[in-house]
Amino acid sequence: MADIQVYTKSAAELELGQRRAKSSMRNQVMMFSLMIFLTLISFTMVTAYGAGVAGFSKFFIIPMLMLFAAVQVGLQLYYFMHMNEKGHGIPQMFMYTGVLLGGLIPLTFLTIIWW
């Protein structure tokens, strides 16, 4: 069995950890409220369209919903799945490459097959 090494944190390290946890918590609460707010707006827009309020056309609402969805995905990844912290460079690189290819290929299909 590998020797188990118990590492005791110094007082300064403990304090730093607590401070970081606190700021992380604050960020998460902030982002969570923002996400609820975005969800509320989305539902309001759809309800407004259903009620026939002037200015809420399909062509306005659908792109807006898409945009909000993208923002929500970003917030989820960065704040709740900790991609804003250190040591996430490789996952970020792979995710952005995937997004790039996943965007370029349908774009090509749209322009040269289905146009």
Add this chain to the structure above:
Amino acid sequence: MSSVAQKKGFGATLWDWMTTVDHKKIGILYLAGGGFFFVLGGIEAMIIRLQLLRPNSDIVSAGLFNEIITMHGTTMIFLAAMPILFGFMNAIMPLQIGARDVAFPFINSLGFWMFFFGGLFLNISWLVGQIPDAGWTSYASLSLVSEGHGIDFYAIGLQIAGGGTLMAGINFLVTIINMRAPGMTYMRMPLFTWTTFVASAMILFAFPPLTVGLFLLTFDRMFGGNFFDHTMGGNTIIWEHIFWIFGHPEVYILILPAFGIFSEIFPIFSRKRLFGYPAMVFATVLIGFLGFMVWAHHMFTVGLGPTANAIFAVATMAIAVPTGVKIFDWLLTIWGGSIKVTTPMLYALGFIPSFVMGGVTGVMQGAAPLDYQLHDSYFIVAHFHYVIVGGVVLGILAATHLWWPKMFGTMLSETLGKVTFWFFFIGFHMTFLIQHWLGFWGMPRRVWTYMDGQGWNTANFISSIGALLMAIGVIVLVINIIITTVKNVRVGNDPWGDGRTLEWAISSPPVHYNFAQTPLVRGLDTYWIEKSEGNESGITPAEPIQDIHMPNGSIIPFFMTLGMFIAGFGAMYRVETSWGLSALIFGLVLTFVSMAVRSLQDDLGYYVKKDEILRDLKRKGGRK
């Protein structure tokens, strides 16, 4: 699981190999499986060249010829070249980064068995007599009307084998990201590890399109789908796009590891560090990235329109830039070095002009207007054989000679190795150089036979003789392997004398836990640094000698894959036979039960005790 050699019965040995999760043994399995399919594909190639030896030949019928070329291409790409490269990645890459195994040993084994059963599935078509016949690209309109189960064998076989490839790719990625020894930063990784990394990343992005494409094809053929049937609102061009979105990265997946192999060989046998290491790394990554942006250059004549053709033509030519960087880096590595022309070095030296020729014809085809002239002619055949044989196969043969001592503990004969090289190299150029002109003279690709009096007779004759020389080369290699194995002269850690990377610092073959102590990496060419500082052991340890945690072997991957294999037959024959549907259900149940067993059992592995490690160290103490 002692590392001390014991006499074992045949059954026990077979069981050991079927359950192994050791990356070195799986590497050997890949090498053996890939080698078998390489010979199979080679025999198919010989039949092709025999048929084309003379005009109006009818050694094989037109239909059989289509089947042979389809199986030759499919076998060589999916079942020979890629698995053999995986074999080297498995056997060598963990050693190069100072790891004791890959990140997911179980999945590693699963990947191998999926490749093997997928390949078996594909080749059982020969026994059934319904063989894929729509070319290795299996373009949809053609493959949809192909009768019998040939194309189904292609689609399902590749689906299984492709799943294995995807697993292997993900496994290598996680291994390289997470399991590097202390001090092994990204910019200290050997080039073979780097190319494994980039090729694996390309697998990650390129194989899902293939999976989707094959599923669509399977659904169109077997379940009444209409994805590619234009009479039902589908679009046959979509298959071509999906196939090449996978297919073009695929050729870079093949060539990048070969680049990595040569990047190891040049420094070793020139006794110089690799020239322009950062540029090499950058070029590798750039090739990997650009490889996804060029697929439509296979489809210039489809009628994509001038704008699309121009964009893809420019992107294609851009790839020549990083590739050129690599060629110059290799040349400058040799420049002024203390060169030893061993067998691997001979392959590496032969690779540079051969691959450059293949690359240059690639740029020619990248020019869309010229491609209209060259498309589907023998020029294309010449081009891709120049890059695949002149690049990938020379790389594989070079790696076989270079790493044979590390994998098996014996040295292949240098004399026979050089005989192999010259037969293969001369045969290769004889076979394919003349095919460029055959293309210019109008001989179409994939043609079954040709009429007399078109001026193609001599060229085809020369080409076929060249193929014979290549076959002789491979036979000499097989003889070499047999002789070496029978003689069984054991070699030390660093049989080439100038090894630079970590794999040469440990015994040949390495003990099953690879490193008694995880090494500390102090720079690029780790072992070279230790040697030049007079470190006898070749390694600066990063940890004390202590118990080592290792994974247990498992037979579950075998049964999981067997289930898919059986389910594949069931899916194919579910309507026309009475047993089809039950085979489909039985196979799927077997797979899912195996997965459940794996999930529910706690397999925590075992420890190699400190005493055993010390004993191993003492036993080898006298021999360095």
